[in-house]
Amino acid sequence: LAKTTQPISMDSYEGQEVNITCSHNNIATNDYITWYQQFPSQGPRFIIQGYKTKVTNEVASLFIPADRKSSTLSLPRVSLSDTAVYYCLVGDFHGSSNTGKLIFGQGTTLQVKP
Amino acid sequence: DGGITQSPKYLFRKEGQNVTLSCEQNLNHDAMYWYRQDPGQGLRLIYYSQIVNDFQKGDIAEGYSVSREKKESFPLTVTSAQKNPTAFYLCATRDRGNSPLHFGNGTRLTVT
Numbered sequence: 001l002a003k004t005t006q007p008i009s010m011d012s013y014e015g016q017e018v019n020i021t022c023s024h025n026n027i028a029t030n031d032y033i034t035w036y037q038q039f040p041s042q043g044p045r046f047i048i049q050g051y052k053t054k055v056t057n058e059v060a061s062l063f064i065p066a067d068r069k070s071s072t073l074s075l076p077r078v079s080l081s082d083t084a085v086y087y088c089l090v091g092d093f094h095g096s097s098n099t100g101k102l103i104f105g106q107g108t109t110l111q112v113k114p
Numbered sequence: 115d116g117g118i119t120q121s122p123k124y125l126f127r128k129e130g131q132n133v134t135l136s137c138e139q140n141l142n143h144d145a146m147y148w149y150r151q152d153p154g155q156g157l158r159l160i161y162y163s164q165i166v167n168d169f170q171k172g173d174i175a176e177g178y179s180v181s182r183e184k185k186e187s188f189p190l191t192v193t194s195a196q197k198n199p200t201a202f203y204l205c206a207t208r209d210r211g212n213s214p215l216h217f218g219n220g221t222r223l224t225v226t
Contacts, residue, residue: 032212043204043217044157087156091212100145100164101172102208102215104157 003027003090004105011111018075020108022088025069031091033064033071038085038107047086048073075110083112117141120205120218127199127225135190135221137205146188147206147215150174157204163188192223199225 005023012018024033032051036044048055050062050071061074075082087107092099119138127133137146145164149157159172163182177196182188192199202222206215 030212034214036215041202041220041222043206043220044215045217046214049212049214089215098164098211100162100170101159102147102162103159103173104149106156 003103004088006086006088006105006108008106009109009111011113012078013113014079015077018078018082018110018112020073020075020086020088020110021070022073022105023070024088024090027068027090028093030093030096033062033068034089034091035060035062035071035073036087036089038087044087078110078112080112080114083110085109118205118207118216118218120203120221122221123219125221125223127223129225130194131225132194133192133199133223133225135192135203135205135223137188137190137218139186139188139207139216141207141209141216142185143207143209143213143216144185145208145210146182147208148172148178148180148188148190149204149206151202151204151220160190160203192225199223 034049035047038044048060048062052064055062063072085107092101121136147162148160151157158174160178161180163169169182179191204220205218208215
C-alpha cells in the first residue's frame, strides 16, 4: 500500500499559486518527503525534498508541519507548462535502515488553464 | 535523465514471447528500480535492487524477472507468464540514504 494520499486532480489558471497537499500519517521518523513532476510519456522529475518546516528552491516550496503527517507543495504563479501529474513520495526507512521499497501513490493531475 | 539509458523507447512483441528491457546508468548509484505505469495510473513497483547481486520483489513482481550482475545495469525480463504486459516501463536509480530517485525516459512495450 502507498504511504501517501493526494487529491486525484486539481484545476488552476495561469498566474495563480497552486498548493497540493499530501497526507502521510504513517511516516517513519527518518523518512524524507519528496515531490516529483511527470509529463506524459516521460519519467518523473525531482522537484523538491524536505524533512520538516519549509524548503524552497527555484521552482517550488514545500511546507511540512511539526507532526509531519502531511506536506504541501506550493507552485507560485503556474503556467500552462506546469500541467502535469505531481507525486508525493515518502521514504523507505524502517527503524534506522532503508528498506529500498519506494511506493508511489496515485498522484495529483494538475490542469492549468489559460 | 542523461545518466540513465533505457532502450529501446518503443518495443513490440507477440504474445507468448519473453522480452528484456534494458536499463543502464552511469551515475554510480547503488540502488536501481523498475516501475510499471498503465494509462492514467500511478507507478507500481516491480523489482528493486539496493546492491549488486541482490534484488527484491516489489508489489507486482509476478511474470517479471531481473538480474543485477553489474552496478551499472538492471535488465528487466517480461516473461510470457505476465498476463497484461503492455505498459510503460520506467527504470530509476537512487544514491544512498534519502536521495531522490532519478528516472530514465521509459520503454513503452506493446504486446499483441
